[in-house]
Amino acid sequence: MDPYSSSSQSGRSGPSPEVLMDQVKQQLAQAYAEEFFGTLREKCFAKCVTKPGTSLSGSESSCISRCVERYIEATGIISRSVLSSMPR
């Protein structure tokens, strides 16, 4: 994780900006995916598993699949709505 020690040519110039930027992008994408997963789990569990039984039923599982698809779609709708209300 230390960008200075991960350089192969010990400390003279360090990793290039491109390498650092890639690392930052990857870490941001990872953090975003984890947070999104957590939200999906919370929202779809609340919607689809209203009375937890001894296992997930077929209808609960298919509700969860639809819920995940709809939540992703909702994110796109909201995103477009926000962008359309921004200047420029």
Next chain:
Amino acid sequence: MDNASLDSPATAELQSFLEQEKQRAMLNELVAKLTDVCWDKCITGSPGSKFSSSESTCLTNCAQRFLETSALILRRFQSMQQ
């Protein structure tokens, strides 16, 4: 670190990259928050295989009204502080 002077072109490039990523992260955060709130408000039944037109209209309106509410409260808040 003595491996690059602080105002090298590489540092400037990184700074503008980070600024850009920060903006992007803030926008993502806003969209995530709005989706969270508007999902609860607009999707009341169990999720179907496709949104009804009233559901998608509700989501679009919800996002707009939330931003409007936020601006309104901000103005009220600022006038209270004077």
